[in-house]
Amino acid sequence: MxxxxxxxxxxxxxxxxxxxxxxxxxxxxxxxxxxxxxRDTETGVLVHLYGPHIFHxxxxxxxxxxxxxxxxxxxxxRVKTTTRGAVYSLPINLHTINQFFGQTLRPEEARRFIEAKADTTISDPQTFEEQALRFVGRDLYEAFFQGYTIKQWGCSPTELPASILKRLPVRFNYDDNYFFHRFxxxxxxxxxxxxxxxxxxxxxxxxxxxxxxxxxxxxxxxxxxxxxxxxxxxxxxxRLGYRTLDFERFSHKGDWQGCAVMNYGDVDVPWTRITEHKHFAPWESHDGSVLYREYSRACGPDDIPYYPIxxxxxxxxxxxxxxxxxxxxxxxxxxxxxxxxxxxxxxxxxxxxxxxxxxxxxxxxxxxxxxxxxxxx
Missing domain, CATH: 3.40.50.720 (NAD(P)-binding Rossmann-like Domain)
Incomplete structure (x- = not known):
């Protein structure tokens, strides 16, 4: 092996x-x-050294x-994202929609509201951007997908295939569990x-x-x-093309961000997300905290390959x-x-x-x- x-x-x-x-x-x-x-020797926190892995x-x-x-x-x-100076929950759900647009929509109303914002002139989405515009419209696309995708993949969403976003995670209820699997x-x-x-x-x-x-x-x-x-x-x-990740570790006394994963959707924020690892084991108690800022870039010969392009x-x-x-x-x-x-x-x-x-x-x-x-x- x-x-x-x-x-x-x-x-x-x-x-x-x-x-x-x-x-x-x-x-x-x-x-x-x-x-x-x-285990981190400084805090005792169980750290996912190469980025978080959640089993589902x-x-x-x-x-x-x-x-x-x-x-x-x-x-x-339960992932959060910071974009345009506010914090929202991901995947996009009824709370995200109501908070972002300043509404109090019920599920059926929210579905019609988003459908009205979708670009229905796109009948057969070919790119990541077209897929997003077709199903959620420009406002949500630019706030939650565009900047993050540019940072993650190092190119415009117009250059990425629609298949990356085929199962667009949008929920018209208040379920903020990122995954939908039974286990x-x-x-x-x-x-x-x-x-x-x-x-x-x-x-x-x-x-x-x-x-x-x-x-x-x-x-x-x-x-x-x-x-x-x-x-x-x-x-x-x-060489086959990959994206790799750089991790910038920092520690904190107490609770830094109140959640395990905080994405950053604005393109002018250089990191894609910050992970706070003690929140991946909520049954444990730690005074200190270990966090990592994640930066995505092209993978070189001496880097660890993460995401196949x-x-x-x-x-x-x-x-x-x-x-x-x-x-x-x-x-x-x-x-x-x-x-x-x-x-x-x-x-x-x-x-x-x-x-x-x-x-x-x-x-x-x-x-x-x-x-x-x-x-x-």
Whole structure:
């Protein structure tokens, strides 16, 4: 398993339970990948070192799986945003609409009100901006989407596909729970403790700060690779585009912002959001507080890749790497980086469980394991 994040841990555990000897290698000094959590030595706050991760899913099997390795506490993600000198709740809901427009609308009235502001001349939205204008109108788009999107993606919303905003989160009630899945929560001891338990099996050996080359990988029966797909091939065709994040840490005595996540919609505010990490564990009590300002920018060769861009040029390059990958033997590309797709944690685990099942079937049938169990294109 190249990578000690969710993909490598879940696949490795399932195969280890079936008698396979598993070697997990990761270049970082810790397990957990970008889900890594650790205690801040100054305050005792449990910190999501690579940005917050909130578990939410409708998949009962995945929910049962993570609860096997961790105690999950109830947690609802209630995001706020500061824009134009005021604070609003996200996703856009009835309270947001009434507050923003100075109204006291009921649900049916609010729906008609927003429909009247929508640009109905746009019949087939092709860009992010057209999608927003078509469904919420210019006022809400400019306040809540335009500036944040420019900062997050480093380009105009007119250059982004409408698919990014296909499921526009607008609610005509007062529900401010950011997610809509049945199961939502946080592991009481953090994600790293959960992943450590997944990896805790006599058939699993973990090596940290260990790099894996294609030559070294040839010594194994099969490799499950959850690193960047272009990195497996030493970037011979060029680098796939990502956005990365810079985190500016600061601490505070007391409560800085009163919520876990505060977005900043104004384009002249350089950060996209501030996260206050003690609010991700409301069952704990801490006098001090740890916060991070997040800044999004283009990902360089030495940066941690976060968000795959997947524009036309990137998809074209991806197709070339996928062709190379499918010509490889005894390697399966998994996870967010291995398939160059943005994946929530529950989807990552679902695909890992399915990938492990596919490998066990292939071994049992004497067949070949494909390079991908999910088409990345």
């Amino acid at each position: 190249v990578g000690a994040g969710l993909s490598g841990a879940v696949i490795g555990r399932r195969l280890a339970e079936q008698g396979h000897k598993i070697t997990v290698m990761d270049g970082r000094p810790h397990i957990g990948g970008n889900c890594h959590t650790e 899913t409708d998949d009962e099997e995945v929910w049962a799986y993570v609860n096997r390795f961790a105690t999950f506490r109830p947690y609802k993600n 939502q929560g946080m592991p009481e001891e953090g994600y790293t403790a959960m992943i450590a338990r997944i990896l805790d099996h006599p058939n699993i050996t973990v090596h940290l700060e260990a790099t894996v080359t294609r030559d070294r990988a040839a010594a194994f029966d099969h490799v499950f690779y959850s690193g960047p797909i272009d990195g497996w091939f030493d970037f011979r065709l060029g 997947r524009q036309v040029a990137e998809k074209s390059l991806l197709a070339e790497y996928v062709a190379l990958a499918r010509a490889e033997e005894n390697v399966t590309f998994t996870g967010r980086l291995g398939t160059y797709r943005y994946l929530d944690m529950d989807v990552t685990i679902r695909e890992a469980l399915d990938c492990a099942a596919a490998y066990l079937r292939a071994v049992g049938d004497g067949g070949a394991m494909p390079a991908f169990t999910v088409n990345p294109l």
